[in-house]
Amino acid sequence: MRVRATTEALIKEASSHYWKTDFFGYFKARGKLRGDPAFAGILSEGLLTGAERILDLGCGQGLLAAWLGAARRRHDERPHQWPKEWQPPPCPISFRGIELHGRDVWRAQLALGTGAEFEVGDITEADFGLVDAIVILDVLHYLAPDAQTRVLERACAALPPGGVMLLRVADAGSGFRFAVGHWIDWTVQVTHYRRAPRLYFRPLPEWQSLLNSMGMRCETLPMSAGTPFANTVLIARPHHKARPARNLTGSLIIQ
Numbered sequence: 001m002r003v004r005a006t007t008e009a010l011i012k013e014a015s016s017h018y019w020k021t022d023f024f025g026y027f028k029a030r031g032k033l034r035g036d037p038a039f040a041g042i043l044s045e046g047l048l049t050g051a052e053r054i055l056d057l058g059c060g061q062g063l064l065a066a067w068l069g070a071a072r073r074r075h076d077e078r079p080h081q082w083p084k085e086w087q088p089p090p091c092p093i094s095f096r097g098i099e100l101h102g103r104d105v106w107r108a109q110l111a112l113g114t115g116a117e118f119e120v121g122d123i124t125e126a127d128f129g130l131v132d133a134i135v136i137l138d139v140l141h142y143l144a145p146d147a148q149t150r151v152l153e154r155a156c157a158a159l160p161p162g163g164v165m166l167l168r169v170a171d172a173g174s175g176f177r178f179a180v181g182h183w184i185d186w187t188v189q190v191t192h193y194r195r196a197p198r199l200y201f202r203p204l205p206e207w208q209s210l211l212n213s214m215g216m217r218c219e220t221l222p223m224s225a226g227t228p229f230a231n232t233v234l235i236a237r238p239h240h241k242a243r244p245a246r247n248l249t250g251s252l253i254i255q
Contacts, residue, residue: 003083007040009074014066017111025061025107032063037225038137038168038233039067045221046087047166047235051133054090055158057123057151058139059097062108065116068095090133098126123151128158137168138231141199148200149210156214156238165216165236168223173203174230204232211236 015029033039042048048068056064071089075082082088095116099105100123108118119126123139124147134155140148155165202210208218216236224231 002081003040003044003085006074006081006083006086010039010067010070013070013074014063017066018061018107020110021061021107025111028061029063029066029111033067035227037227038223038231039064041221041223041225041233042067042166043071043089044083044086047164047221047233048090048092048133048135049087051090051164052093053129053131054092054095054133054135055128055131056095056097057128057134057136057155058142059099059104059108059118060101061099061104062097062112062116062118064135064137065095065097065108065112065118068092069112069115096129096131098123128154130160131158132160132163134159134163134165136166138170140167141170141201143200144198145200145202152210153214156211156216156236159238161238163238165234167207167211167234167236168231169204169207169234170201171204171230171232172201173205207234 011030011033014033015026018026018029042064048054054068056062059065068090072091075089097105097108097116097118098121099108099118100120102120105118105120108116112118124143128134136151136155140151143151152167159165204220208220211218211234216238219235221233221235222231223233
């Protein structure tokens with residue numbers, strides 16, 4: 001009960017910032033925060049707990065920053081109501097998002113003000129700096145394989161030994177569920193951005209192998225609960241002993 005109440009409160013607060021933008025920005029925030037299990041999963045599993053400098057690549061309109069900010073405020077103001085099953089939310093000293101689409105960056109800046117830093121940029125070229133955590137959710141399949149590799153290499157170089165990278169991908173080897181997600185993704189790009197992009201997916205073991213070749217140890221966390229998709233989060237840590245991952249039902253995933 002407490003989890004549900006907290007989730008609803010966070011959706012309401014995080015999306016409320018987007019009334020400052022436009023109807024599309026607000027209703028997109030409401031729908032995405034409610035329908036995408038990644039946001040609650042990041043909190044419940046403590047995937048960013050302790051990260052002081054967070055970089056969100058392909059940040060869209062800044063929903064992750066809005067979500068984490070709402071979580072931090074609720075945890076601090078009502079600690080007795082925070083779900084016991086959830087880890088404490090992060091309290092970053094900086095949050096930076098890079099996004100290719102200027103309209104999304106405008107929404108993020110207007111909604112969140114000085115609470116986070118957002119910039120228009122191409123993640124294949126932008127400077128990542130040095131950070132504690134990098135988040136890349138549903139982004140890399142828009143890049144050709146060579147560009148995917150370059151982005152991941154630069155992301156690994158931006159992390160300290162105790163850092164973490166969260167990479168959500170669609171498992172190209174998962175059959176029908178992958179096909180559904182692929183079709184929906186393509187359709188959204190055509191209807192919203194007026195383009196029909198080439199999409200470059202990989203089977204999950206290929207993503208793991210690629211990250212392992214860069215000196216990263218990976219855990220997997222299914223992240224498509226309640227959706228028809230085949231999404232998985234790879235939790236990659238450089239030179240750091242991996243801990244057992246748990247899916248959203250609490251069961252262990254053994255690699």
